[in-house]
Amino acid sequence: MEKRGTCGVQDADASEVYREGELIACPQCDALYRVVPLAHGERAQCVRCGTVLISTRNRAFVRVIALAITVVILMIAATIFPFLSVSVAGLTNSSSVLDAALAFAGGPMFGLSLAVAALIVAIPILRAALVIYVLTPMAFGRAPWPGAIPAFRFSEALRPWSMAEIFVIGVAVALVKVADLARIGFGPAFWFFAALVVVIVLKDGYMNRWTVWKALDQQDRS
Amino acid sequence: MDGMESAGSTRQIVTARDSGLVACTRCSLVWPADKQRCARCGSALSSRDMASMARVWAWLAIGVICYIPANLFPMLITSTLFSKSQSTIVGGAIDLIHHGAVGVAIIIIVASVLIPIGKFVAVAYLALSLNHHVKMSAHGRHKLYEYVEFIGRWSMIDVFVVAILSSLVQLSSVAAINPGPAAITFALSVIFTMLAAQSFDPRLIWDAEEDSHT
Numbered sequence: 001m002e003k004r005g006t007c008g009v010q011d012a013d014a015s016e017v018y019r020e021g022e023l024i025a026c027p028q029c030d031a032l033y034r035v036v037p038l039a040h041g042e043r044a045q046c047v048r049c050g051t052v053l054i055s056t057r058n059r060a061f062v063r064v065i066a067l068a069i070t071v072v073i074l075m076i077a078a079t080i081f082p083f084l085s086v087s088v089a090g091l092t093n094s095s096s097v098l099d100a101a102l103a104f105a106g107g108p109m110f111g112l113s114l115a116v117a118a119l120i121v122a123i124p125i126l127r128a129a130l131v132i133y134v135l136t137p138m139a140f141g142r143a144p145w146p147g148a149i150p151a152f153r154f155s156e157a158l159r160p161w162s163m164a165e166i167f168v169i170g171v172a173v174a175l176v177k178v179a180d181l182a183r184i185g186f187g188p189a190f191w192f193f194a195a196l197v198v199v200i201v202l203k204d205g206y207m208n209r210w211t212v213w214k215a216l217d218q219q220d221r222s
Numbered sequence: 223m224d225g226m227e228s229a230g231s232t233r234q235i236v237t238a239r240d241s242g243l244v245a246c247t248r249c250s251l252v253w254p255a256d257k258q259r260c261a262r263c264g265s266a267l268s269s270r271d272m273a274s275m276a277r278v279w280a281w282l283a284i285g286v287i288c289y290i291p292a293n294l295f296p297m298l299i300t301s302t303l304f305s306k307s308q309s310t311i312v313g314g315a316i317d318l319i320h321h322g323a324v325g326v327a328i329i330i331i332v333a334s335v336l337i338p339i340g341k342f343v344a345v346a347y348l349a350l351s352l353n354h355h356v357k358m359s360a361h362g363r364h365k366l367y368e369y370v371e372f373i374g375r376w377s378m379i380d381v382f383v384v385a386i387l388s389s390l391v392q393l394s395s396v397a398a399i400n401p402g403p404a405a406i407t408f409a410l411s412v413i414f415t416m417l418a419a420q421s422f423d424p425r426l427i428w429d430a431e432e433d434s435h436t
Contacts, residue, residue, distance in 0.1 A: 023252045025238035025245030028364065029428040032238045032245075032252065048235050048428070049364050053250065084386070088396050095389040103388035104401055112406045115413070116385050119378065153248060153263050160371070160416065163378055169329070170382025176326040177318065177387060181397055213249040217262045 024210075026051050054210045061139040061215075064131060067203035071128035074196040079121055082187030084171075086178060097121060097189060119163040124200060127162055130155035131207070138215050149216055156209060165197045237428075244269045271423045275349060281418035282345050288411035289338055296402030297384055303396055310404060311335065311380060333379040334408070341377075341415050344370045345422065352426050363427050370419050377412040381405060 025032045026046040033044070033053065044054040078097050085094035101117035104110065134152045137144050171193075175184060238245040243252045244267045246260035253260065257267055296308035309317060311334045318327035344366055347356075351363055358366070384405045391399040 023238075023243065024250040025243070025252050027245065027247040027250050028424050029235075030237040030239060030245060030425045031235045031428075032241055032243065049361070084390055086390050086393070088393050091393040091396055093390065093392050095386075095392075099389040100382075100385045103385045104405065109401060109406050112381075112401075112409055115409060116381065120382070149262075149264055153265060156248060160375055160420070163375060163382075166376055166378050167382045169376075170379045171386055173326050173329060173379060174383045174386040174390070176323045177314075177383070178391060180321055181391065182393070210250060213251070213263055217251075 024053060026053060054208065060206050060208065060211065061135045064203055064207045065135050065139055067199055067206065068128040068131045068135075070199045071196060071203060072125055072132070074192050074199065075121065075125045075128075078189045078192035078196055081189035081192065083189040083193070084175075084187060085185040086182040087185070088182040094185070094187065096187075097193065119161060120167040123158050124162045124164045124196075127155050127158050128200075128203070131203070134212065134216070144216055152212060152216065159204070162200070164193070164200055168194060168197050237425075239269045239429075270425060270429065274421050274423045275352070275426075277421040278345065278349050278418050281414050281421060282342065282349075285411050285414035285418055286342055288407045288414060289342075292404045292408035292411055295404040295407070297380065297404040297408065298387065299400045299402050300391075301398050301400075308402060311408065330380060330383075333377050337373055337377050338411060338415065341370055341374055341419070345415070345418050348422060348427070360427050364424060367419075367422065367424050367427065374412070374416050374419055377415075378409070381409045381412070 023032060023034055026049060028051045029046060029049040031046055031048045033046075035054070043052055045052055081096065082094045083096050083100065085092055087093075097120065098117070101121060102113050104113035104116065130151045133145060134148045134155070137148075171190075178184060238252050239255075242255050244255050244257060245252045246263060246265050246267055248265040249260060249263040251260060251262050253267060255269060259265070260267055293311055295310070297311050297314060298309050300307050300309070311330070315327045315330045315334075318324075318330065348363055348367055348370075350356075351358065356363075384401050387399045388401045391397055
């Protein structure tokens with residue numbers, strides 16, 4: 001078995017004796033690897049399909065927690081404060097992010113309203129809260145709080161359904177559409193939401209799933 | 223010798239299944255093949271999810287069905303002092319071009335027409351490629367799968383546009399924008415095709431590749 005410098009995994013052999021916790025398989029193509037310790041800043045990629053299996057980042061947990069708290073605060077602010085306003089011929093209407101989510105609330109489109117509220121507000125805030133719950137005790141070297149494992153699994157499953165960044169593009173398109181019709185004003189929540197998207201992207205970028213699972217596993221057994 | 227040269231490797235890849243093991247697709251830990259549930263993260267384990275293809279086709283079919291009324295019915299209903307107009311997805315994009323906003327019209331066409339249709343074709347192609355001989359390599363198809371998973375969510379743009387416009391432009395009789403029935407069928411179509419892509423087990427792509435070399 002050769003060991004490649006930048007890899008945290010070695011090819012596993014079919015004849016290798018199975019030992020729990022030391023083998024991982026690429027979730028995308030099922031290639032099997034043996035885990036070897038990684039130095040800081042290194043990452044392990046699947047040789048076949050290129051999926052990143054492990055990447056280490058120093059004190060990543062604390063950074064992720066800080067970003068997740070930022071997400072929660074910004075999201076609350078972005079929902080409460082006025083988001084955008086339009087005025088035509090002396091008439092003005094302002095709307096918050098929550099109003100946008102509830103735009104379909106009347107009549108048969110109530111379900112869509114719930115879905116939009118979930119995709120742009122509830123799921124991003126829930127994911128951040130779950131990450132805070134899972135990582136905080138471990139960042140301080142304590143045992144995970146009860147239910148941390150299903151909580152993290154749930155947070156990972158929700159990842160594709162968190163659509164705040166897509167909402168921002170939707171806002172840009174909507175602004176172009178009404179630009180002819182009315183004068184637009186930007187509320188503070190508009191800027192909160194723009195910042196929110198950057199923070200969410202950073203948070204997801206800093207978090208490595210394998211490291212979190214490994215940490216949850218070790219804490220569980222000790 | 224195997225045929226996996228292009229990742230800079232000519233070595234034989236050993237899969238978890240070859241070794242009598244099953245991998246957790248959530249946290250990537252491996253277990254003996256008869257294990258039902260990952261003891262680390264609690265996800266259900268299955269070496270290859272054969273029932274997944276039935277789910278892929280079912281979600282894809284209902285996604286395509288929802289996409290049809292999404293294009294026939296109005297997405298936006300605009301009423302001003304003097305007139306009331308309705309626009310479909312494509313109609314709205316054409317209006318934007320008439321107003322000179324070509325770039326935004328392109329975003330809408332890409333997000334609401336090209337991406338959904340491309341996704342229908344891509345998912346169907348990936349599903350069919352497992353049983354039929356296709357030209358595209360496993361690497362190519364894996365890349366295609368990654369694109370589909372990454373880009374599918376972005377089709378939601380138009381639903382959000384409708385949501386923002388309908389909440390913002392409510393100026394009593396002067397101007398009001400309300401959502402049309404296409405908003406809900408379009409949103410459902412995007413959600414169902416996302417579920418179709420998530421149901422697909424990409425490991426099957428690589429299995430077919432292996433079989434053709436042995």
